[in-house]
Amino acid sequence: MTEYQREERQPHYATDIIIEYNNGSKEGIVLITRKNKPHGLALPGGFTIYGLTLEENAQKEAKEETGLETIIKTPEHPLTVHSDPNRDPRGHVVSITYIAKGYGRLRTGDDAKTAALYSLNEVIALLGKEKFAFPDHELIIAKYLQKRGMRV
Numbered sequence: 001m002t003e004y005q006r007e008e009r010q011p012h013y014a015t016d017i018i019i020e021y022n023n024g025s026k027e028g029i030v031l032i033t034r035k036n037k038p039h040g041l042a043l044p045g046g047f048t049i050y051g052l053t054l055e056e057n058a059q060k061e062a063k064e065e066t067g068l069e070t071i072i073k074t075p076e077h078p079l080t081v082h083s084d085p086n087r088d089p090r091g092h093v094v095s096i097t098y099i100a101k102g103y104g105r106l107r108t109g110d111d112a113k114t115a116a117l118y119s120l121n122e123v124i125a126l127l128g129k130e131k132f133a134f135p136d137h138e139l140i141i142a143k144y145l146q147k148r149g150m151r152v
Helices: 054-066 120-126 135-147
Strands: 012-022 027-034 045-047 069-072 080-082 093-103 112-118
Touching (some): 012 054, 012 069, 012 135, 027 120, 045 093, 054 112, 080 135
Parallel strands (some): 012 093
Antiparallel strands (some): 012 027, 012 045, 027 112, 069 093, 080 093
């Protein structure tokens, strides 16, 4: 078998979203704690639904898990695409991550155990502590923080 003769199964696709949010007394990004395996902190997101664009899927997942409406900053340019076949313990999942502004009242929903606002300093303090359900979410957040000019 050559390196290109692999199983005929196709990877699944998921969208994740970094939601910038200000609740009036605090600003930062929204993270969820996953209710289902793999457990841990995560960016809001989920598997893509047939018939939705990736951007629509990211917004749908954000709304379901956090209650927030979102406006994606640059829909034509996601922040990251991660395709490592081992990035998700449930199987080969390609993740596309967007950055958005969140509006409305933050509340927990869908398969999130909790949805909470973290200041950027709080997020930085979480990095390197193995708190995230998906290791690449930590890489995605680090890239986002660097893009914002923060040192991580």
